[in-house]
Amino acid sequence: MLIFAYLLPWITGTIWLVWLESFSAQRQQVNLPRALGYGFFLGYFLCSASIWFLYTVFGQLSAAMVTAVLLLLSALGFFLSWRKYHHGQLAIHVKAPDIKGWDKWLALFLLTLIIVHLAATAYDTYSRPLLPWDAWGTWTYRAKIWFLNQDLSPFVSAENWLNTANPGIYTIPAHNYPAIVSLIQLWPVMLHGQWNDALAIFPGLLAGIALVLALYGQGKSLDWPALLLIAGVYLLISIPLLDAHLALPGYADLWLGGFAGLGFVALLQWSQSRDKIQLLTGLLFLGLGVLIKREGSLWLIVGLLFVIMQVLSWKLLLAMAASAVVAILSGYSLVDLPWLGQIGYADGIFYLPRLGTIILQPRDVSLAVITNLFSSSSWNLLYFFLSASLLLVLMHGKGNARYPVMSFVFLLSAVIATVFFLSAEGEWAKNSTAFNRLLLQLLPALIFVLQLNWQALFPQPANPQTDEKR
Structure with a gap:
């Protein structure tokens, strides 16, 4: 039953990803790793949304009804895919990567290390008690309350909680956090019938496997050499901070890495x-990221800016930037968006939809940022590799990857500068936690940028195995 609980949302999401990609003009065969990777996150979002919707309509938590909805969605998605692929021409071919010589042994070695990493994190997930603070105090705590009460009990601020006599209302400091991650953790124990911390947070480990598959599949769609794909996957799974979130799951940053991180990977792939x-997949995942964690709104704005930078000319971009400067100086840079709230800058305050405000308070945290990126053990040598590759690409890069990569890096740098150098949030850069977790949300995209840089510096012939591409 537990295997069924973990796999059903994954299957549902994968089927719908196959259907979505059937509309691609560049489609040849189903890109199974990409569909499985992105489908996992889409499927678990659909599962959690089904729990919330059915509870809203019927007023109860029912594993049977959620199962029925997911099975119905799977059947509908399969039928639509079957028709789209011309009644039975939906073909999935799985073959081992075509690697020869010493590259083959290096690839096998890296695959072994990847399996060891995942096996070790799986053991930790099941053998260690629930530990991460935000999981214990927010995400998993809500899921446990909901399971024990068999309802989606509301969480309010401490002030409102003190002013109510209703025993069915609860409070936590992060009472206004989105509910999706807690609903994801609620799902397996709903089917199991008994609360168990390890079972509730185990989807977090599966999310790590999905990140691996998605990153591999996106590189495969660009016909990159198999060794480069495997090396990128190993680099991703060997990042200590990611390993910590896989071995001790329960935080929402890992899930936002699946939505925002993979959303940017899709946009970068589209740029090539x-x-x-x-493009649609990237914007869809960034949009869903808004419902995972508050930072998702920030990444959606960055994603939209990235797309704008790819489709508009330099002259128009410069004109827009000049207009923004004039609007800020004249005090007309604050816009009220329907359903989202205010966005812009006024009177020393940045307004961001769903994120609230960031008060302009410049501070120098450059030493803390450098320490986190280059001296911290959380990232191994990732930012050394990224910095060197970016410099080399600027000097000697070939192909059409330079501008998209630099656009992404520029926007990410602007976010870091605004949040940590220009506001009181800079204090979080000094204690490392929030700063590193913010970058963890984009880790798949950072690895993909490194791979793009490698291809720009050392162009290699297309992978001869093309039956699974795109």
Whole structure:
């Protein structure tokens, strides 16, 4: 039953990803790793949304009804995919990567290390008690309350909780955090019938496997050499901070890495292939990230700016930037967006939808940022590799990856500068926690940028195995 609980949302999401990618003009065969990777996160979002919707309509938590909805969605998605692929021509071919010589032994070695990493984190997930603070105090705590009460009990501020006599209302400091991650953790124990911390947070480990598959599949769609794909996957799974979130799951940053991180990977892939379905996938995942954690709104704005930078000319971009400066100086840079709230800058305050405000308070945290990126053991040598590759790409890079990569890095740098150098949030850079967790949310995209840089510096012939591409 537990295997069924973990796999059903994954299967549902994968089927719908296959259907979505069937509209791609560049489609040849189903890109199974990419569909499985992105499908996992889409499926678990659909599962949690089904729990919330059915509770809203019927007023009860029912594993049977959620199962029925997911099975119905799976059947509908399969039928639509079957028709889209011309009644039975939906073909999935799985073959081992074509690697020869010493590259083959290096690839096998890296695959072994990847399996060891995942096996070790799986053991930790099941053998260690629930530990991460935000999991214990927010995400998993809500899921446990909901399971024990068999309802979606509301959480309010401490002030409102003190002013109510209703025993069915609860409070936590992060009472206004989105509910999706807690609903994801609620799902397996709903089917199991008994509360168990390890079972509730185990989807977090599966999320790590999905990140691996998605990153591999996106590189495969660009016909990158198999060794480069495997090396990128190993680099991703060997990042100590990611390993910590896999071995001690329960935080929402890992899930936002699946939505925002993979959303940016899809946008970067689109910048190379111009596959409109990848553009749609990237924006869809960034949009869903808004419902995972508050920072998702920030990444959606950055994603939209990235797309704008790829489709508009330099002259128009400069005109827009000049207009923004004039608007700020004249005091007309604050816009009220329907359903989202205010966005812009006024009177020393940045307004961001769903994120609230960031008060302009410049501070120098450059030493803390450098320490976190280059001296901290959380990232191994990732930022050394990234910095060197970016410098080399600027000097000697080939192909069409330079501008998208630099656009992404520029926007990410602007976010870091605004949040940590220009506001009181800079204090979080000094204690490392919030700063590193913010970058963890984009880790798949950072690895993909490194791979793009490698291809720009050392162009290699297309992978001869093309039956699974795109």
